[in-house]
Amino acid sequence: MAKKILIVDDDLDSLKLVGTTLEREGYDIVAASDGEKALQQVAAERPNLILLDVMMPKMDGYEVTRRLKGDPTTASIPIILFTAKAQVGDKVEGLEMGADDYMTKPTHPAELVARVRAMLKRPVTGVTGALPVLEEDQPHQSIAILASKGGQGASSLAVNLGYALRQQGQGDVIVAEMRPGRGDMGLLLGFESGEELSQLLRMKPENIRLQDVDEALKKHKAGIRVLPASAKPSDAGLLAAADQMETITKALARLAPLAVIDLGTGFPPAAEKVVRDCSRVVVVTEPYPLNVPRTVALLQDLQTAGIDQRKILVVSINKVRTDQNLSGTDLEKALGRPIDAVYTPAPELAFQAARRRQPMGETDPESFTAKQSAKLAELVLSPITEE
Numbered sequence: 040m041a042k043k044i045l046i047v048d049d050d051l052d053s054l055k056l057v058g059t060t061l062e063r064e065g066y067d068i069v070a071a072s073d074g075e076k077a078l079q080q081v082a083a084e085r086p087n088l089i090l091l092d093v094m095m096p097k098m099d100g101y102e103v104t105r106r107l108k109g110d111p112t113t114a115s116i117p118i119i120l121f122t123a124k125a126q127v128g129d130k131v132e133g134l135e136m137g138a139d140d141y142m143t144k145p146t147h148p149a150e151l152v153a154r155v156r157a158m159l160k161r162p163v164t165g166v167t168g169a170l171p172v173l174e175e176d177q178p179h180q181s182i183a184i185l186a187s188k189g190g191q192g193a194s195s196l197a198v199n200l201g202y203a204l205r206q207q208g209q210g211d212v213i214v215a216e217m218r219p220g221r222g223d224m225g226l227l228l229g230f231e232s233g234e235e236l237s238q239l240l241r242m243k244p245e246n247i248r249l250q251d252v253d254e255a256l257k258k259h260k261a262g263i264r265v266l267p268a269s270a271k272p273s274d275a276g277l278l279a280a281a282d283q284m285e286t287i288t289k290a291l292a293r294l295a296p297l298a299v300i301d302l303g304t305g306f307p308p309a310a311e312k313v314v315r316d317c318s319r320v321v322v323v324t325e326p327y328p329l330n331v332p333r334t335v336a337l338l339q340d341l342q343t344a345g346i347d348q349r350k351i352l353v354v355s356i357n358k359v360r361t362d363q364n365l366s367g368t369d370l371e372k373a374l375g376r377p378i379d380a381v382y383t384p385a386p387e388l389a390f391q392a393a394r395r396r397q398p399m400g401e402t403d404p405e406s407f408t409a410k411q412s413a414k415l416a417e418l419v420l421s422p423i424t425e426e
Contacts, residue, residue, distance in 0.1 A: 041067040042159055043246075045086035047077040047103070048121070049095045053144070057090060057121070060148045061155065074098025078106065081113055085246040088158055091138075093122035101136050108137030115250050117158045121146075181288060181298045182419050183317040185341075186324075187334040189304045192356045193323045194223040195389070195399070196382070196412075197301040200321075200419070201263045202398035203412035204297050209420070211295040213256065215266035217284050217313065218303040220275030222268030229396030230257050233269035239287055240280040247283065252290040261401050264295065281309035288313045306340040314341070319419045320351045324374070326364040331373045338374065349423045352379040354415065380415045383407055 044066050048054045051072075058068045069084050071077040073095050081089070089107070093100035100120055107113045117139040134141060140158060142151070182200070186193040194216060201214035216224045219240055222233040235255035239247055256264040266287075268274075277283075291298040300317065302310040314320055320341065324334040334353075342348060355370060355378050371378050385399065385408050392399040400409035 041065055042087040043067040043069060043084060044155065045069050045071065045077065045080055045084065045089045047071045047074070047080075047089065047095070047100070048092040049073055050092070053092075057151065060151060064152055064155075066155070074100065074103040077103050081107060081116070083246075085242065085248060085251065086116060087248075088155065089116060089118045090121045090155075091118055093120055101132060104136040104138050112251075112254065117161065119154060119158060179292045179296045179298070180318040180420070181292050181300055181316060182319045182321060183310075183314045184299065184301045184321045184323065185306065185310065185314070185337065186304050187322065187337045188330060189221075191323050191325050192358060192382075193303070194218075194301050195227065196321070196323060196354065196356065197299050198224060198227060198263075198265075199398050199400050199408065199412040200415055201297075201299045202261050202400045203409070203416040204299070204420075205262045206400070207413070207416055207420075209297050209416075211264065211297070212262075213264045213266065213291050213295045213298040214301070215287070215291055215298060216268040216301045217287075217309070218268045218301060219277035219280075220269060220272050221303060222270040224265055224301070225267035225270065227393060227396070228259055228265060228267070230265065230267050233267040236266055236287075237269045237271075237274045237277055240277040240283045242283065244282040244286040247286045247290065249290050249293060252287055253294055256294075259397075261398055263398075266291070278303075278307065278309060281307075281312050284309045285312040285316070288316055292316070306337055306344070311344055314344075314346060318350065320346060321415070321419070322351060322353045324353060324355055324370075326355055326357055326367070326370045328363070328365060328373075331365070331370070334374060338376070347423070352415070352418055353377070354380045354382065356382045358384055379418055380411050382411050 044061055046054055046057050049072050054070055062068050069080055071080045075097050091100045091103060104118055119140040119142060120138045121142045123144045140154060142154060184193050184197045197214055201212045205212045216222055219237050225233045239255060256266055259265050288300060300313060302313060322337060324330060357364060367378060388399050388403055388406055388408060392402040395402060400412050
């Protein structure tokens, strides 16, 4: 994808000349004619670099630089001040405001291109230093969680699976909840907001940067990083943001060797896009007769979509003790496939974990829930064998 450069200048001729020069080099160019419009463009376009004039109406380049560098969400965007003000004091003022480089007008096109290339080669940094990123060819796995219906505990399963993977020494683990408007993880783990995911989903896919996704993650004391979804019902319309969800999932795979993705209920287009990039798919069901047709339909949808059936694991979560539920054997017969893991009712453990805002496996490492999560972790990490 071409790097995006925002050029800010109130001189239209200069704007066109610089823009044309950089477009010829393959860069994607956006423009603004004053400081206020520059801030608006940064919010909308998320450029990779900003070429910023100093002398402009409404708001000069120094103030734009100060505001952008003072905001953690934009502080990592490199800024080159590009101006006719050539005095040493002018340069010092710009650099003290946080500018990354300073060029004086006029400049040779070759020098302009060289400065831009050099700046874009620098590692992306934020307030905590360089962003750790896995290379494309480094091993990583994404595990999708799909439920046949709501209320089965899929979000809790995703959290406990992520914690179990972390406990098995698998390195950094991210647990993401791609269910805007229906978020549970924030409530389960004590995070106040899931607005960061909603903000990402409102962006154009091509504008979502690794840094944006990394900054949206929340560190939990259990050792996992979490991307919770908003619980605001008005955000549910973002469930249709299929391209954005796919982009975010691919970014998560670059940020950690393991990512557990809670995709919620059913198999909408957004879930289908994400599942195709996942190494394993966990289908959550329950041993209740009326739910069997839903689970069968979900498994059929996965097959119709061409998802490798060997990637799929089925987990049965029995949330209540009742004689109306099917036995494990009857459930396997009804689904036409084996059940890979079974969770039995643990209401007291669930209550204690929710009160402490932690995974159930952390609340009681010796519980059956913790042991089943450890078993499931081993299964999702096991290689897929040829039939």
